Amino acid sequence: MLEAIRTNTGYSDIIRNIPLFSGLSEDELEKLTESAEIKRYARNDYIFRQGDAIKHLHIMRDGIVKEFRKSPDGYEFTTSIYESGAMFCKAELFLKDQVHHTDAVAVNTAYVLELPIEQFKKYMERYESISHGLLAALAQYAFMKQLEVEQHMTMTTTEKVASFLRHLCVSHGFDPEGFTLPYKKSLIASRLGIEIETLSRILPRLKEHGIIVNGMRVSFTEPEAGRDAVSCTVIDFNREKEAIIRQEAV
Amino acid sequence: MLEAIRTNTGYSDIIRNIPLFSGLSEDELEKLTESAEIKRYARNDYIFRQGDAIKHLHIMRDGIVKEFRKSPDGYEFTTSIYESGAMFCKAELFLKDQVHHTDAVAVNTAYVLELPIEQFKKYMERYESISHGLLAALAQYAFMKQLEVEQHMTMTTTEKVASFLRHLCVSHGFDPEGFTLPYKKSLIASRLGIEIETLSRILPRLKEHGIIVNGMRVSFTEPEAGRDAVSCTVIDFNREKEAIIRQEAV
DNA sequence: CGGAAATTTGAGCAATTTCAACATGGGTGG
DNA sequence: CCACCCATGTTGAAATTGCTCAAATTTCCG
Numbered sequence: 001m002l003e004a005i006r007t008n009t010g011y012s013d014i015i016r017n018i019p020l021f022s023g024l025s026e027d028e029l030e031k032l033t034e035s036a037e038i039k040r041y042a043r044n045d046y047i048f049r050q051g052d053a054i055k056h057l058h059i060m061r062d063g064i065v066k067e068f069r070k071s072p073d074g075y076e077f078t079t080s081i082y083e084s085g086a087m088f089c090k091a092e093l094f095l096k097d098q099v100h101h102t103d104a105v106a107v108n109t110a111y112v113l114e115l116p117i118e119q120f121k122k123y124m125e126r127y128e129s130i131s132h133g134l135l136a137a138l139a140q141y142a143f144m145k146q147l148e149v150e151q152h153m154t155m156t157t158t159e160k161v162a163s164f165l166r167h168l169c170v171s172h173g174f175d176p177e178g179f180t181l182p183y184k185k186s187l188i189a190s191r192l193g194i195e196i197e198t199l200s201r202i203l204p205r206l207k208e209h210g211i212i213v214n215g216m217r218v219s220f221t222e223p224e225a226g227r228d229a230v231s232c233t234v235i236d237f238n239r240e241k242e243a244i245i246r247q248e249a250v
Numbered sequence: 251m252l253e254a255i256r257t258n259t260g261y262s263d264i265i266r267n268i269p270l271f272s273g274l275s276e277d278e279l280e281k282l283t284e285s286a287e288i289k290r291y292a293r294n295d296y297i298f299r300q301g302d303a304i305k306h307l308h309i310m311r312d313g314i315v316k317e318f319r320k321s322p323d324g325y326e327f328t329t330s331i332y333e334s335g336a337m338f339c340k341a342e343l344f345l346k347d348q349v350h351h352t353d354a355v356a357v358n359t360a361y362v363l364e365l366p367i368e369q370f371k372k373y374m375e376r377y378e379s380i381s382h383g384l385l386a387a388l389a390q391y392a393f394m395k396q397l398e399v400e401q402h403m404t405m406t407t408t409e410k411v412a413s414f415l416r417h418l419c420v421s422h423g424f425d426p427e428g429f430t431l432p433y434k435k436s437l438i439a440s441r442l443g444i445e446i447e448t449l450s451r452i453l454p455r456l457k458e459h460g461i462i463v464n465g466m467r468v469s470f471t472e473p474e475a476g477r478d479a480v481s482c483t484v485i486d487f488n489r490e491k492e493a494i495i496r497q498e499a500v
Numbered sequence: 501c502g503g504a505a506a507t508t509t510g511a512g513c514a515a516t517t518t519c520a521a522c523a524t525g526g527g528t529g530g
Numbered sequence: 531c532c533a534c535c536c537a538t539g540t541t542g543a544a545a546t547t548g549c550t551c552a553a554a555t556t557t558c559c560g
Contacts, residue, residue: 071404079396094389101393131381138388139344143351145395146329152402153443154321157516185539193403198516200540215539407548436506448548450508465507465557501560508555516547523540530533 011036014061014113018087020137023129032123036115041065041106052100056114057093060086063110066187069102078190081107081183091138093117107183152193160192161202162209165218178219261286264311264363268337270387273379282373286365291315291356302350306364307343310336313360316437319352328440331357331433341388343367357433402443410442411452412459415468428469 012029015021021029038061041047047058047065058065060082067080067088079102082088092100124130151160169176181188189199203213210222262279265271271279288311291297297308297315308315310332317338318328329352332338342350374380401410419426431438439449453463460471 069400075404077400077403079400091389091392094386095393096386125378128375131385135381135385135388136344136346138385138392139341142341142388142392142395143345145392145399148399149395149402150319150327150329152399153327154325186537195517196539197518197541201516434506445549446507447509447550451548503560504558506555506557508553510553511551513550514548516545518545519543521540521542524538526535526537528533528535530531 010034011038011113014038015059018059018085020087020130020133023133024127028123028127032119033113033115035119036113038111038113041110041112043106043108045106045110047104047106047110047112048100049103050100054089054092054098054100055117057090057117057120058082058088058104059113059115060084060088061111061113063112064107064183065104065110065112066107066190067102067104068190076190077193078187081187081191083182087137090134091141093121094138107187157192157194157198158202158205158209160194161199162206162211164188164192165206165211165213166220169218169220176220178217181216181218261288261363264288265309268309268335270337270380270383273383274377278373278377282369283363283365285369286363288361288363291360291362293356293358295356297354297356297360297362298350299353300350304339304342304348304350305367307340307367307370308332308338308354309363309365310334310338311361311363313362314357314433315354315360315362316357316440317352317354318440326440327443328437331437331441333432337387340384341391343371344388357437407442407444407448408452408455408459410444411449412456412461414438414442415456415461415463416470419468419470426470428467431466431468 010030011033012026015033016029021032024032041063048054050069062084065082065088066078067082068076068078070076080088088104089100092098124134151163155163168174168182169179172179172182185199186196189196192199206213210220212219212221261283262276265283266279271282274282291313298304300319312334315332315338316328317330317332318326320326330338338354339350374384401413405413418424418432419429422429422432435449436446439446442449456463462469462471
């Protein structure tokens with residue numbers, strides 16, 4: 001596991017499209033990534049564990065990583081799912097306590113670009129655009145978490161599931177007419193904070209709200225409309241959410 | 251309502267103790283606050299409403315302000331409660347959409363220092379310590395929101411209430427032997443995302459977990475210990491939370 | 501002191517979790 | 531290539547728990 005991979009070309013092409021680094025020149029990108037490396041994680045490998053010291057800023061190159069927390073009684077709850085292009089540990093970088101509060105494991109084979117934090121912080125001081133970008137990213141992240149809280153407080157479980165599926169479709173650019181779930185249902189349930197049994201019972205009932213689910217196959221009957229209260233709420237919620245959150249973790 | 255108050259001494263003393271501005275000299279503090287003003291809001295006055303343009307960074311001088319969101323069906327859900335020393339709208343400052351997404355009203359007579367955002371942003375560029383402090387504050391805020399999500403997903407309602415009361419006691423420096431709730435129960439319920447009836451039924455049952463509540467009067471029987479699963483979870487949760495979050499909104 | 505607001509209490513209801521049994525399914529070793 | 535196995539997902543029924551509606555109290559203020 002964890003085999004490091006080094007190409008000749010450097011990694012600047014990986015981070016070039018990340019908004020945070022959009023202000024940097026080609027040279028700067030090259031320098032920023034010069035002591036970074038891409039690591040390969042096999043299925044179920046840990047990227048980090050709760051209590052580990054924070055050493056890197058992580059940027060997903062490929063694959064899927066879930067970040068989760070285990071409560072003392074063994075309950076496991078997924079806080080984020082990261083996919084290609086996502087950056088994680090950006091908030092943790094600035095907490096006094098330089099230690100991970102969550103576990104992160106590869107859901108399937110994953111390639112992750114890892115930037116040593118000292119180097120990143122150095123660059124942050126040098127280039128104002130990075131710290132500005134980071135402020136925006138953190139603000140966005142905080143806002144997204146706030147929405148998540150609200151979602152839990154105001155939506156029914158059925159609405160949350162519908163909302164999740166719609167968001168999934170939009171953020172992945174899937175065809176609303178029909179697409180395949182990118183992860184296992186148990187992961188979805190864990191992300192939504194519900195039991196797999198509950199999810200299993202809810203999915204068939206989404207038909208009434210214009211979402212047909214068959215196994216891993218999902219299709220939206222009314223891509224935009226949906227006149228009932230539930231769909232309205234969900235759509236409004238997502239419209240707002242999606243307007244603000246781009247290329248952010250699901 | 252909304253009468254502006256101007257003293258001769260300026261407002262530097264109000265923000266001096268805010269970590270964000272700890273790096274500034276006396277002169278700088280003075281300049282930063284020169285176009286700020288303290289506003290007085292009477293009970294139920296709005297500080298801002300959903301949809302309003304964001305014009306100020308707010309710093310609580312005195313009183314209590316609640317930030318909340320109304321869902322389309324009229325349900326009102328309290329996002330944060332701010333008290334003396336708290337700063338709000340710091341995250342919103344950096345969202346693309348320069349508009350408030352929540353309402354904020356004074357719970358009781360409140361005095362709020364309001365810094366025009368243009369000026370604040372100007373200072374942020376000039377003084378690195380401010381943007382560094384802001385990064386830390388936002389990271390903390392995001393982390394806190396993440397904990398809030400987890401709290402909703404993993405705790406029973408009873409645990410949430412217990413956790414809230416313990417946090418309240420610690421963050422306000424109240425005497426665990428006995429203190430008076432600083433706000434109405436309906437506000438607490440709204441903050442916890444539960445119905446007032448549910449809270450009303452839970453409070454008496456907290457006796458079994460070492461918390462005695464009589465009217466507005468609260469006292470902890472076992473200030474530290476509490477060997478049962480519930481208290482343990484709650485205490486651990488709070489210990490972690492409080493270690494990281496200081497002078498933050500409840 | 502009187503009336504409105506806030507809180508408590510009761511009863512029934514709706515929804516999710518839990519526990520348990522059963523189906524599916526992909527992958528492995530024989 | 532097939533049988534078997536373990537992980538994953540589905541389904542049923544009972545138990546829990548918070549919510550809704552309604553009525554009774556208490557508290558707060560003018």
